[in-house]
Amino acid sequence: MTITLKVNDLAVSAEVAPRTHLADFLREDLLLTGTHIGCEHGVCGACTVLLDGEPVRSCITLAATCAGRDVKSIEGLERDPVMAALREAFSAEHALQCGYCTPGMLVTARDIVLRLPDADEDRIRLELAGNLCRCTGYNGIVRAIRRVLSHRPEVTAPSLPPVTRGTFRQFSLDDAAAPPAAQISAKFTGDGLHETLSIALPPEQVWVALRDPALIASCLPGATITSRDGDRIRGEMLTSLGPIQARFKGDATLTYDDMARTGRIAGSGRDTASGTRMQAEATFRLVGNGPAASTVEIDLTYALKGPLAQLGRGPIVRVFAAELAAMVARNLEARLRGEETPGAGAALHAGGLISHVAWRWLRDLLSRFHVR
Amino acid sequence: MKPAVFSLEQPVSVAQLMQSGEGRIVAGGQSLGPMLNFRVAQPSHVISIAQIREFSLVEETEDAVIIGACVTHAAIADGRVPDIGKGILPAIAQGIAYRAVRNRGTIGGSLCHADPAADWLCTMTALGAAVLTLRPDGGRTIPLTTFVLGPFRNALQPGEIVQAVRVPKASPEARWGYYKACRKPGEFAHAMAAVFLDPARDIHRAVIGAVGGAPIVLEGSDVRIESAERALLQSGLDEIGRIMQLAALRRAMEQAA
Ligand SMILES: Cc1cc2nc3c(=O)[nH]c(=O)nc-3n(C[C@H](O)[C@H](O)[C@H](O)COP(=O)(O)OP(=O)(O)OC[C@H]3O[C@@H](n4cnc5c(N)ncnc54)[C@H](O)[C@@H]3O)c2cc1C
Ligand code: FES
Ligand code: FES
Numbered sequence: 001m002t003i004t005l006k007v008n009d010l011a012v013s014a015e016v017a018p019r020t021h022l023a024d025f026l027r028e029d030l031l032l033t034g035t036h037i038g039c040e041h042g043v044c045g046a047c048t049v050l051l052d053g054e055p056v057r058s059c060i061t062l063a064a065t066c067a068g069r070d071v072k073s074i075e076g077l078e079r080d081p082v083m084a085a086l087r088e089a090f091s092a093e094h095a096l097q098c099g100y101c102t103p104g105m106l107v108t109a110r111d112i113v114l115r116l117p118d119a120d121e122d123r124i125r126l127e128l129a130g131n132l133c134r135c136t137g138y139n140g141i142v143r144a145i146r147r148v149l150s151h152r153p154e155v156t157a158p159s160l161p162p163v164t165r166g167t168f169r170q171f172s173l174d175d176a177a178a179p180p181a182a183q184i185s186a187k188f189t190g191d192g193l194h195e196t197l198s199i200a201l202p203p204e205q206v207w208v209a210l211r212d213p214a215l216i217a218s219c220l221p222g223a224t225i226t227s228r229d230g231d232r233i234r235g236e237m238l239t240s241l242g243p244i245q246a247r248f249k250g251d252a253t254l255t256y257d258d259m260a261r262t263g264r265i266a267g268s269g270r271d272t273a274s275g276t277r278m279q280a281e282a283t284f285r286l287v288g289n290g291p292a293a294s295t296v297e298i299d300l301t302y303a304l305k306g307p308l309a310q311l312g313r314g315p316i317v318r319v320f321a322a323e324l325a326a327m328v329a330r331n332l333e334a335r336l337r338g339e340e341t342p343g344a345g346a347a348l349h350a351g352g353l354i355s356h357v358a359w360r361w362l363r364d365l366l367s368r369f370h371v372r
Numbered sequence: 373m374k375p376a377v378f379s380l381e382q383p384v385s386v387a388q389l390m391q392s393g394e395g396r397i398v399a400g401g402q403s404l405g406p407m408l409n410f411r412v413a414q415p416s417h418v419i420s421i422a423q424i425r426e427f428s429l430v431e432e433t434e435d436a437v438i439i440g441a442c443v444t445h446a447a448i449a450d451g452r453v454p455d456i457g458k459g460i461l462p463a464i465a466q467g468i469a470y471r472a473v474r475n476r477g478t479i480g481g482s483l484c485h486a487d488p489a490a491d492w493l494c495t496m497t498a499l500g501a502a503v504l505t506l507r508p509d510g511g512r513t514i515p516l517t518t519f520v521l522g523p524f525r526n527a528l529q530p531g532e533i534v535q536a537v538r539v540p541k542a543s544p545e546a547r548w549g550y551y552k553a554c555r556k557p558g559e560f561a562h563a564m565a566a567v568f569l570d571p572a573r574d575i576h577r578a579v580i581g582a583v584g585g586a587p588i589v590l591e592g593s594d595v596r597i598e599s600a601e602r603a604l605l606q607s608g609l610d611e612i613g614r615i616m617q618l619a620a621l622r623r624a625m626e627q628a629a
Contacts (some may be wrong), residue, residue: 314584
């Protein structure tokens with residue numbers, strides 16, 4: 001798409017792909033390489049530029065959404081009086097070494113000087129929390145900003161208007177919007193979880209079923225077995241959580257001890273789109289409770305490495321794993337009783353855990369991998 | 373890092389939005405942006421709503437402030453939006469992320485994203501806020517307690533969008549406390565708790581955020597440490613995490629005492 005905007009006081013008209021973020025647009029298309037890219041997820045502040053006069057992260061701002069707006073990168077602030085004072089102060093106070101953080105640091109520093117003329121050292125440090133510098137230890141940067149604040153050039157801070165008043169259309173209350181939360185039955189252990197399943201069937205029958213990898217896979221939402229060679233299984237697992245989607249491909253090894261009625265599945269997989277790696281191991285133990293009842297004890301441990309682990313913090317992943325475990329448990333129980341597993345499907349759909357499409361896809365799969 | 377290819381639509385009015393196709397909404401892009409860059413989200417179509425005028429308004433009624441979904445954290449922090457009393461809203465907004473993120477990030481985006489450690493999610497739940505939605509055939513008012521299903525999951529249906537957040541005003545004698553534990557200011561909290569006591573409106577509520585699922589809500593006589601301890605067992609937190617949460621709750625309760 002073509003966009004027209006102002007960059008460093010010049011009108012620019014350019015062709016951009018919707019996915020191009022503002023930092024790449026400035027650097028790659030306009031060759032304004034003063035804007036640096038560090039983390040590309042909003043954390044480090046190296047890419048901070050001005051959009052309509054306000055500092056923003058250019059790495060998480062789509063260039064296409066800046067059409068008609070006014071962008072200023074470090075190059076466009078050469079003649080800005082506050083920036084001139086900051087440049088001098090940064091140099092005098094040794095506020096930079098390698099210079100990687102400096103363009104973003106200067107844009108933030110300028111914002112502090114203009115917006116918070118009375119900032120003391122604590123406030124300056126607080127405001128700088130979003131700009132990482134791995135060289136200077138910040139002391140020089142804080143001193144430089146204090147220096148400029150104490151001899152502030154004659155400039156008026158931009159004043160932002162109050163938010164415009166209006167009225168909203170209001171509709172009736174729906175306080176039953178959420179389906180009941182997925183019941184987590186697992187207990188959290190140090191690095192995983194423990195799930196107990198009670199099944200009203202004789203242990204012999206349950207063991208035969210547990211020895212069937214296709215059956216187990218069919219109980220794991222989004223999972224499919226793509227090939228099988230003895231105890232080695234190749235497969236895929238599609239998961240989605242809100243906007244997040246991942247398709248893990250990998251393999252697993254199954255081992256059984258028929259005497260002890262225990263087993264172990266260990267595998268690892270990778271989501272190629274994000275490069276996230278997952279490792280998981282489940283051990284299970286079947287115990288008979290009289291002739292017509294069994295208990296399956298499952299211990300699951302897993303490790304997630306890469307972008308998904310970074311965005312989905314530990315507790316989120318744990319609850320997600322526990323919800324999956326609860327579904328597997330429910331599905332397994334239903335399948336062992338010879339029932340189809342529509343209940344699980346409904347829960348998946350209602351909870352939005354796995355998209356409807358994925359569920360349909362899973363059902364297609366189920367029909368292919370029949371339980372013997 | 374590059375997001376996967378997607379097409380983009382930028383409606384400028386609700387009328388235009390209602391005509392647009394199905395796609396992933398982006399408001400400030402401060403949560404979706406990182407997910408796109410990391411390719412953990414790969415929508416094929418994206419609809420930017422940041423420039424829809426109707427979503428950037430604010431309305432003050434006798435008993436509530438209604439904040440448009442696309443009003444930014446910075447606008448609230450600066451007091452450019454009417455307060456609900458006690459300076460509560462600016463104080464919360466000021467503690468979210470960093471100025472450059474607050475300049476883009478929106479209150480509606482934050483609630484829809486439903487990150488368990490999000491400041492608005494925890495505090496708006498404590499304040500008894502509700503989202504006003506919009507869909508082609510009307511809309512709904514959904515209290516936050518039922519709006520959030522879990523991490524990154526909300527009760528919106530396809531084609532439904534949040535247009536605003538309705539926050540009830542606090543009585544003059546209301547008491548309020550909010551504490552979050554971060555290693556560094558502006559990062560997502562490791563533990564957070566909000567306490568809101570408004571006896572005149574019969575509200576005694578504590579909310580614990582930064583858990584593995586939807587925020588934990590404690591009401592009435594359950595606003596105490598023992599109830600929190602029990603509720604935290606299913607939160608996906610390890611023991612240290614739970615101890616931190618209890619400390620955050622104690623401090624929020626002290627502030628509100
Ligand atoms: C470095 C960094 C630190 C941060 N620290 C914190 C913090 O300490 N505390 C905190 O609370 N937040 C923090 N955030 C998140 C920030 O507050 C985001 O702005 C906010 O969570 C999402 O708002 P957004 O407008 O950017 O949403 P977007 O990223 O645009 O959207 C987020 C999600 O919500 C959906 N969505 C958005 N608006 C609507 C709507 N109106 N209707 C329906 N769906 C919608 C989108 O489809 C998307 O899935 C941080 C972000 C960054 C980058
Ligand atoms: S590169 Fe944009 S914040 Fe790090
Ligand atoms: S000067 Fe090297 S990162 Fe700041």
